[in-house]
Amino acid sequence: MLLISHLTFSQTEKLFYYIEKDSLLGVKNQDGKIIVPADVTWETVAYNDSIEIKSSIFLLSFKNRGDLYFDRKGNYLFKTALAALGNSDFHEGYILYEENGKSGLANRLGNKIISAQYDYISPLGFGFAQYCNGCYWDTAKDEEHPPLVGGVWGFVDRNGKEITTTSKRNHPKDIETKDHQFIPYQFKYNKTEQEILAFFEKRKNQIIKINGFNCSDKKLFFEIVEKPSEFNSFYKVKSFELCSKYPNGADENYDDYKNFKVSADGKNYYVLYIDLVNYKEYSEYVERKIPVDKWIKENLNK
Known part of the structure; x- marks a missing residue:
């Protein structure tokens, strides 16, 4: 499929x-x-x-x-990394690729933004990725998804720049690590983008009432993870639920009604879901859009 x-x-x-x-x-x-x-x-x-x-x-x-x-x-560009773990999909406009046994991140244009220099790098999430060098998959217990152990760990932003953690929170959306350090908030917005996010903030309680929470933290964020370009005429807005103090972003390919698109002029707002279209010879997943306010009106009192 x-x-x-x-x-x-x-x-x-x-x-x-x-x-x-x-x-x-x-x-x-x-x-x-x-x-x-x-x-x-x-x-x-x-x-x-x-x-x-x-x-x-x-x-x-x-x-x-x-x-x-x-x-x-x-022209061949690259091989995706760790496809068996589901990392061959795009996340926030970036995809993992593999080169000479190392991993990096490329964007939707095929540009290798973060060079393949890590033994492991995570998909991009909340504007940053976690990496390690010298780590390895511990297969001693023959688990289906063995853990990564050992090595030196760190964080990089969407441009591949090393992120320096801080000892205290400087922004409400700084993310606390397991070592009780803080990853600085990675997003910056112009006036138009701030207005787009204000639209969702105004409707946050209604969206929560429809979708509910999966995590006990009960905090929901909205962030613009992709901007309009030649091959994409929309802003892409992703919802993040805080889970044990860490942002768990909606899956952009599978989580229905938790991802959104906004037209480049900032006038049209849509909620997304994936529809399976059946044919005699093959099946195709296609993205569908519903105006956000229409979706809220139809689902709020169900």
């Missing part, structure tokens, strides 16, 4: 997946020119030649080569 993000696409050349011999997957343009030659994939049930690729970079999962990203010219 395929999660398709419907993005604004300004280039004229259209790209499509194509299938050969039921197990080979590749990419062609609208004229039939091969952009990425077909190779053996795990399954082709999620693809057909009517699926247009509208993102600046795209993923092909090959059985013998891994989960690989390419640009629209067919």
Whole structure:
């Protein structure tokens, strides 16, 4: 199955997946020119030649080569890291990639923003990522998801700059670590962005009443995690629930009604959910949008 993000696409050349011999997957343009030659994939049930690729970079999962990203010219960019743990998805506009046994973070344009220099780096969350060097997966107990142990740990911001923790809280949204240090709040907003977040703050109690809480901290934040660009005509607003003093962000691919989009002019506000569209030959997950105030009105008293 395929999660398709419907993005604004300004280039004229259209790209499509194509299938050969039921197990080979590749990419062609609208004229039939091969952009990425077909190779053996795990399954082709999620693809057909009517699926247009509208993102600046795209993923092909090959059985013998891994989960690989390419640009629209067919150039190989990078391999995603730790796909088995679900880290091959984008988080706050960034994705983990692997190079020479090390991990880093790249953005939606395929630019390697944080170089592959870590033995482990987490997906981006609340504007920062945690890393370690010298650590390893402890598989001694043969657990399905073994823990990372040892090594030197730290935090980096979305530009790859080392974050210096503080001994006291300097902002209400500074995050307290297990060592009782504080990670400085990472977000800064202009006037338009502040107005966007004020819209959600005004409706926070209504949103909480509809969605409820999963954590006993019972605190909810809204942050703008992506801004409009050539391939994305919306601000992306993500909700974060505080869990044991740590921000647990809504999953951008699976948590219905906990992520939002706002038009670039700041006038239209939407809540998102994922819809499964069934076809005879394949199934496709598509993103749906509902105006926030309409959604609140329809669900507040249920």
